[in-house]
Amino acid sequence: MDILVGGIEGGATCSKMVLMKLDGTVVARSEGLCTNPWLVGQEECMKRIYDLSLDIKKQAGIDPNTPLKALGLSLSGGGEEESQKKIIEALKNKYSSLSENYFICNDTIGSMATAKEEGGVVLISGTGSNCVLVNKDGQTAGCGGWGHLLGDEGGAYWMTQKALKMLFDHEDNLFPCPYDVTFVKQTMRNHFKIESQMDLLEHLYTKFDKSFIASMSKELSKGALEKKDPLCCHVFCEAGKILARHVLAVAAKADKALLNLDGGLPIVCVGSVWKSWEALKDGFLEGMKSRPDVKISEFTLLRLHETGALGAAFLAAKAAKLHLHLNYAANADVFFHHKF
Numbered sequence: 001m002d003i004l005v006g007g008i009e010g011g012a013t014c015s016k017m018v019l020m021k022l023d024g025t026v027v028a029r030s031e032g033l034c035t036n037p038w039l040v041g042q043e044e045c046m047k048r049i050y051d052l053s054l055d056i057k058k059q060a061g062i063d064p065n066t067p068l069k070a071l072g073l074s075l076s077g078g079g080e081e082e083s084q085k086k087i088i089e090a091l092k093n094k095y096s097s098l099s100e101n102y103f104i105c106n107d108t109i110g111s112m113a114t115a116k117e118e119g120g121v122v123l124i125s126g127t128g129s130n131c132v133l134v135n136k137d138g139q140t141a142g143c144g145g146w147g148h149l150l151g152d153e154g155g156a157y158w159m160t161q162k163a164l165k166m167l168f169d170h171e172d173n174l175f176p177c178p179y180d181v182t183f184v185k186q187t188m189r190n191h192f193k194i195e196s197q198m199d200l201l202e203h204l205y206t207k208f209d210k211s212f213i214a215s216m217s218k219e220l221s222k223g224a225l226e227k228k229d230p231l232c233c234h235v236f237c238e239a240g241k242i243l244a245r246h247v248l249a250v251a252a253k254a255d256k257a258l259l260n261l262d263g264g265l266p267i268v269c270v271g272s273v274w275k276s277w278e279a280l281k282d283g284f285l286e287g288m289k290s291r292p293d294v295k296i297s298e299f300t301l302l303r304l305h306e307t308g309a310l311g312a313a314f315l316a317a318k319a320a321k322l323h324l325h326l327n328y329a330a331n332a333d334v335f336f337h338h339k340f
Contacts (some may be wrong), residue, residue: 004060005324006068006099007313008052009110010035010045010075012127013211016307017052019060019068020049022317024325026310030056036077038147039210042087049073052093064097066304071099072316074110074308076128077147078154103316106145108132108270113311115302119258121176125239126271127214129155131246135255148210154243156214156273163220163235164188168197179231183223191216217273224279236276240283241290248287250295263337264298274303277336285338301336 004027008017017030019086032052037045042051053071069153073087084104091098112134115122119134129152130145144151163184170177180253189195192203203213223232245269251259259265273280310326317324 003069003322004062005070005072005313005317005320005322006053006056007072007110007309007311007316008035008049008074009107009308009312010049010073011107012036012039012076015048015052016309017056018307018309018313019056020310020313020324022322022324024327028059031058034211035073035075037075037083037087038077039269042083042090045075046087046091046094050098051090053098056200067097068099069318070101070103070313070320072110072309072312072314073102073104074107074113074312074315075104076107076130076327077145087193100222101316101320103319105131105315106142106309107134107313108135108142108145109134109140110271110308110310110312111268111304113314114306114308114326115304115311115328118261118330119255120261120266120268121250121254122268122270123243123247124270125154125156125243125273127211128152129158129271130244131243131250133250133254135253135258137255141250141253143246150219153274154239154246156270157210159220159235159239159273160213160216163231164200165218166231166235175272177231179234180229180280180331181231183227183229184220184231184296187216187219187223191219203279221276221279225276233277233279235277237283237286239273240280240285241287243280244284244287245290247299248291251296252294257298259298263300263334264339265296266300266302268302268304269335270304270308277301281336288338290340296340298339299337300334302332303335304332306331 015035019027088102112122119136124130131143133141169175220232222230
């Protein structure tokens, strides 16, 4: 029987799993719910991981009691070392048939391992945001990833919150908005199916759903790209600036070899917000020049065609002293390149 390795990319909204042979063949794929341990709790996180594995083993025609050789967990909120140890130990004890070996890391690390063998920067902007530098020797440096209360700048939730805050401040005459708020006001009413600002409070408190609030950014994107609404354009420009600042924060610790690669610093862009690159672009380029102490003369933005679950599987195999082949050229491509 072929040696099988699994990988899971766990986001704040959904999770994806792959089952692979060591030659790089994907045997099966599965999708499930959020597996961020900070959002759903460790017990529920582990149950969802187990449910994903049962589903994928069933698809592959494998006995559910036959453990995988290795399982990589690239989880949003999975970067804290003590939490990683607890999750792995608990999985071994509670779900002994799941896998023989484990590797757990933050979701950014799995994405990097999917796209580039030599390392680079992973910049996530989905529901939330996060940024991690991975040098070739495996050393990392991070910026962000603190969640919506302390961070998530440049993510979908942050953009929705920023647009709503500017609208509310304008309506209160606290900070009159320099842009017309009509589009954002109507978008708020349509998205949340409400009639007034007061009706929104239920969604922000008693019925809080981070992913649903964040999804309003899709309509803000249409406002920026299709209608050229000034307030929407402003929000996306600000998001571009702060996402670039994340890159500069970690680039200060990059190996010179990374900065001198053909095409400059590789930046793997993960998350649905990057679908609105044209709305982010001007702010991003401005933000990349905002720190005189960190100079990046050239960079390349890459888009993944594959889930970070492949990178998670690769890292798990490596930790188990196995070599899993990945076709990097097929996993990602360049969508923007710039020289200053």
